[in-house]
Amino acid sequence: MTRYAPQLQLGLILATLLLAFWLSADFQHIAAGVAIFLLGMVMLEDGFKALGGSVLERILARATGTLPRAMGFGVLATAVTQSSSLVSVISISFLSAGLITLQAGMGIIFGANLGTTTGAWLIAGVGLKVDIARYAMPMLAIGAVLMFQRAPAIRGAGQVVLGIGLIFLGIAFIKDGFDAFSARFDLSQLALAGLVGLAVYTLLGAAATVVMQSSHATMLLVITALASGQIGYENALAVAIGANIGTTVTALIGAASANYQGKRLALGHLIFNFATAIAALVLIVPLRHAVDLISDLLGIRPDDFALRLAVFHTLFNLLGLAIMVPLMARLVRFLERRIAAPAPNISKPRYINADLGAFPAPILAALGNELRHLHENAARLICEGLNLRLDDLTQSKDIGVTVARSNDPILLDFERRYEDKVKSLHAAIVEFSAQKATLELPATTVTRLQELRDAAGAVVRAVKAIKHMRRNTQRFTTVPHGEITQLYDNLRCEIAQILVEIERLEGMAPEARSSLWIEEERAALDHEARAAVRQVEGALQTRRISAADATSFLNDSGYAFEAMRALLDAAQLIYRPPDMAEAEIERLLELDDDELTQKSAQDVS
Known part of the structure; x- marks a missing residue:
């Protein structure tokens, strides 16, 4: 049964999509927007690998001597590339090759989690308030021209520009789709209050991120749905927490072919995100009060729930850092005990059997x-x-x-x-x-x-x-x-x-x-x-x-x-x-x- 699980999962997803397409033409608009957004994320990731991969490597090799510097690299690299997955994969590759320590790798992951919150701010602060489809069209045209050039650097730059254009276009499609969808249906009636709502929507957020392999895509959907009134504010908070859990799947997939060090980093990523999510769920009420206080100080309108969700997303990731950074030494020791280094085998490769990507x-x-x-x-x-x-x-x-x-x-x-x-x-x-x-x-x-x-x-x-x-x-x-x-x-x-x-x-x-x-x-x-x-x-x-x-x-x-x-x-x-x-x-x-x-x-x- 396990052998056919991926095929069954894919079949279920496709069947659900076809049913939704048949029931609503507006849902097709939203699904197409998500697809374009994900394609843009992939294009952006590939472009940064070609254009800035070596730059990221050089910075990483020099900027991970201490935990604060490693975390700073994680924040900056994720904010620039808008891809915590790319930063995680690079970190696993460097750790597998012995270029950085496990503590430095965990620091990068901690920083990447905080850096990924910049995506929520961009979507809520710009994507929903500006007609970004106008900017997407010229970027698509320019990016396509650059991408078909022979020089690797120019081709990489073209992929980055094209990726950003696709992301903008995807956001516009999703926004228009939810606006049209809200005129016919009111999904806010499916809102669930209390602990049941927290549990259900946290699981939905995790599942959506696992399926789409992108917490950015999940946050885009929930922020857009929140702005159009299709999801309640409390349930949107739970989805954001769930997205944080689901994003660990990318690291687990990346570590599947890594050596024992890469597996340690993936397990540490999982522990960190789960601990952050549990803390956020337990402290959801005081966190919401803190979000309201911070939002009022920042001048965010009480009814601007999209921006308040971005504040919450940042706040609970900071909470995770406040909890886990003091426990870093214990976490590293636990990971080293839990996934022990294999006994050296002088007859088999020790270093080149890990998945090192194209870095x-x-x-x-x-x-x-x-x-x-x-x-x-x-x-x-x-x-x-x-x-x-x-x-x-x-x-x-x-x-x-x-x-x-x-x-x-x-x-x-x-x-x-x-x-x-x-x-x-x-x-x-x-x-x-x-x-x-x-x-x-x-x-x-x-x-x-x-x-x-x-x-x-x-x-x-x-x-x-x-x-x-x-x-x-x-x-x-x-x-x-x-x-x-x-x-x-x-x-x-x-x-x-x-x-x-x-x-x-x-x-x-x-x-x-x-x-x-x-x-x-x-x-x-x-x-x-x-x-x-x-x-x-x-x-x-x-x-x-x-x-x-x-x-x-x-x-x-x-x-x-x-x-x-x-x-x-x-x-x-x-x-x-x-x-x-x-x-x-x-x-x-x-x-x-x-x-x-x-x-x-x-x-x-």
Whole structure:
């Protein structure tokens, strides 16, 4: 039965609409207005994603350091975009990618709830008092022209203008529809007083918002109906409370494909809105008195119930903030306990399996984190393939001594570990990069996606190179074989030093990272490779190693240096911030070939 529930719900809604259309032509006018309004909301949302999505991301990333700043962003972003759904989706994406904290995400949701009240003020204060259909027509024409341009920014601006025009037109249709409807029918006779009215109309408000997926649309309907006398003031207050509950469904839908952090945020949103609604219902009488007092102070006429509803909508959302903000720490702790973080699985993606939308910042952040996950798995496998332990190396004061003492064989199925912990992650990263590259993203974001995908390939190349040299490494380093053992230990030491340096990069602040040392190491590798060949030739000529051992070492040293170059390539791509690329190139140009060669010689000696 559950399987067919969505189809049954859709069928019931369509049947109800058809019956209403048959009973009243005026209802068709109202329904068309709601449809145009919702289409305008979608168009406005898409336009802001294309035009201002990256701007919102940059502001969000910088403006969520404290709870008041996070709430301020939520208020401002929702007031500008007129879409709490867009702000909620961006917040879930950022939280899923690890760019903001759960407390910051909740602060944004709190602010978005208050910011959504601006829609009620616009509808009640402007939409019902001005013939906005006159403004809608030129906006529709201008928006349509802009929307069909090739430039993404111009097309996004066109969607925003077209969306606003559709919203204005939808409001005009609904207003005219209710005016005509009120001449034939008087729905105010269906008004319910007392607790029954509160309960029934709260549920109606929640249901309408769930169906239309927009609290703005619900508030538009109730304010327009209130202005035309089709609904009583007390019942309209209850509908506004219900709309606040119904709007949480959007966040729940957005969190369905999010990771555990996104689910925490959606549950927190639900708790906040339900707590606000319950408080408003319990305190409905004193709230109404407060609305009357504030309205009188603002000069709002006693019979202007539409504007008084806007005051109520704002007041009870402020009440919710007054109740929940002091409980923020407890709420966050509850959410963390209720939806626990899953145990880390090094074999599966941790960051790119969440729905990150089409927002560049969380996409790149999640992919960067997944690359680090892949690199960590690969670094441990590389070390164990060489009879080393990554933790021992990162804690060592003398890597050479640690490598020389690491002669106990580490038994592992290298191929199986590679398949489970490296290859599977690499495949997921390649698939994620390919899917996101098809979106309408900025050119710099697409380029960065390609760089990170290439970095994943470099990590895999390093692991495959180590696989080829594993058998001889075990043979010559677990049991002393004279000078050939020393040669293999030198290779192990060089690989270990690069892995440790990359681990140190991970612990640095982004602005402190530099790719200069990578270029220096790459130049040094060429020198070291030639030095290793000369050393083997000398040992072979003096018969300190056999020809067979010399051949094995030369082959394995080729694999070792291939692995080291691949690790350096990956590190350069992973840890170089995209916006610092040009600065890095300029700094590299300051190093001439002689300086690189001199530095390489010093490192080798």
